[in-house]
Amino acid sequence: AVVSTQSGHYGRANKKSKDKKKKASKTKTPKPRELDSEMATRTGILECKLTATERSRVEYRDTARKLLAENELLQTQVTSTERDTIEVISYLKREDLAKDQMIEQLQNQLKTLRQDSRKERESLIEDFTYQINNLEKELHNKKTEVDNMIEELARVKDFRRKKKKVPTATLR
Numbered sequence: 001a002v003v004s005t006q007s008g009h010y011g012r013a014n015k016k017s018k019d020k021k022k023k024a025s026k027t028k029t030p031k032p033r034e035l036d037s038e039m040a041t042r043t044g045i046l047e048c049k050l051t052a053t054e055r056s057r058v059e060y061r062d063t064a065r066k067l068l069a070e071n072e073l074l075q076t077q078v079t080s081t082e083r084d085t086i087e088v089i090s091y092l093k094r095e096d097l098a099k100d101q102m103i104e105q106l107q108n109q110l111k112t113l114r115q116d117s118r119k120e121r122e123s124l125i126e127d128f129t130y131q132i133n134n135l136e137k138e139l140h141n142k143k144t145e146v147d148n149m150i151e152e153l154a155r156v157k158d159f160r161r162k163k164k165k166v167p168t169a170t171l172r
Helices: 017-027 030-163
Strands: 002-004 008-014
Touching: none
Parallel strands: none
Antiparallel strands: 002 008
């Protein structure tokens, strides 16, 4: 037989319990009214427990539904945030790559400009050196020419001086 123990657990009762109950029931026979009253009380208690349990179950279901909906919303937000994060990271990587390429291109342009500038500077130095050499030669030639003219002028002056010294009679 299945009986309820004081702790509220149901299970097989040992033989001593059965004997005690039989003796107790033999000595005490409840009256039918008391049984109905006791049954009604137990039924009322059980109905209250059932109602409370039912209310608790409904509240639990509502809470579970709310939590499920909130969980789905949070999951959607997490997914959206992850997608946005991936897009931002991808965009930043593309921008970084574009900037790296731009830096490389500008460095190559700078290198080319430096080479061109060096070549142009060397060319200008060469041209100006050539012009300076030509001008120095020309200056030297002009100096030589001036020196020759000065020498000639000195001879002419010397000749005129000598001519003045020579009597005019000998000339005639």
